[in-house]
Amino acid sequence: MKAVYTLDDLTSRSVLDGGSSSPARLAVLGWPIAHSASPRMHQPALDANSIDARYIRLEVEPGNIPKAFARMQELGFIGCNVTVPHKLDAMANCTEVSLQAQALGAVNTVVFDGDIIRGFNTDGPGFQAAVADDFGADLKGLKVAIAGAGGGAGQAIATQCVLAGVAKLVLINRTVDKLGPLAARLKEIGTESELITLSFEDITLAEHCLDCDLIVNTSSLGLKAGDPSVLDRSCLKAGQSVYDTIYQPPVTPLLALAQETGCRTSNGLSMLIHQGALAFQHWFPGSSPLEVMRKALSQRD
Numbered sequence: 001m002k003a004v005y006t007l008d009d010l011t012s013r014s015v016l017d018g019g020s021s022s023p024a025r026l027a028v029l030g031w032p033i034a035h036s037a038s039p040r041m042h043q044p045a046l047d048a049n050s051i052d053a054r055y056i057r058l059e060v061e062p063g064n065i066p067k068a069f070a071r072m073q074e075l076g077f078i079g080c081n082v083t084v085p086h087k088l089d090a091m092a093n094c095t096e097v098s099l100q101a102q103a104l105g106a107v108n109t110v111v112f113d114g115d116i117i118r119g120f121n122t123d124g125p126g127f128q129a130a131v132a133d134d135f136g137a138d139l140k141g142l143k144v145a146i147a148g149a150g151g152g153a154g155q156a157i158a159t160q161c162v163l164a165g166v167a168k169l170v171l172i173n174r175t176v177d178k179l180g181p182l183a184a185r186l187k188e189i190g191t192e193s194e195l196i197t198l199s200f201e202d203i204t205l206a207e208h209c210l211d212c213d214l215i216v217n218t219s220s221l222g223l224k225a226g227d228p229s230v231l232d233r234s235c236l237k238a239g240q241s242v243y244d245t246i247y248q249p250p251v252t253p254l255l256a257l258a259q260e261t262g263c264r265t266s267n268g269l270s271m272l273i274h275q276g277a278l279a280f281q282h283w284f285p286g287s288s289p290l291e292v293m294r295k296a297l298s299q300r301d
């Protein structure tokens, strides 16, 4: 059992599974991929459901998604997860793409079904489930601000917000030019939501954030030690819910500030778990992997 596999390991079952007690039938594809926590939640869920399969990390160079999918199909894989930088390529190489994934413009979950390759996206739905679970809140009718909306996670969450029918969506990005195309795409999906695009320097930033029920950080600010909070104190008020998609560190500067202000807070671990559980249910309909996954990820090694 290797920590990371490559396409060279996918030439035959004997090469792939030599020395392992069960066959590799699920994988997470990325570049790089060694850091991925996905096996740590999917393997316990497979084991708990007595499914004779291994979930592996597969390092796939950009451009090699067609080859990876073809080899996995030949070897009888059930499906895979897809992460950075392959989510767009994965969508292009599926034979069927769910409406949700089409709206999000990216696929993170694939099901192999004979010659058919089905693509789904569980990132946005995973966020929605996390907000429901952590804050007891329904996105429908909510006022939401997203800081760092121009990145991949930000776009997925913004799209989910519009699909779910939020009342107001404030998109904030350092590079404000990135928000124009996103806002145009969101307007095509849903007309119910009021859309506002802002830079962090906009004088109305605090006013719009204070008007929101839910503030979300999807920027990478907070990952590194010494990073400042992505939003300052003037943007937060007691009673708001504040979600940071970062989960390492578990309490980012934004969440620390939010806690001091009397906001309810949660970090990206719940989104990671929910998107994983939803992916697992695409492979194994009717399964309930959430609690096993939650427990597995809370036991840090």
Ligand code: ATR
Residues within 6 Å of the ligand: 084, 147, 148, 149, 150, 151, 152, 153, 154, 173, 174, 175, 176, 178, 218, 219, 220, 221
């Ligand atoms: P992804 O892989 O999600 O696309 P990314 O391109 O690194 O990741 O983008 C992450 C987000 O973090 C972006 O919104 C980025 O802002 P820009 O679009 O202006 O680059 C945001 N981000 C990164 N560093 C930041 C910083 N120091 N201040 C504010 N936003 C920042």
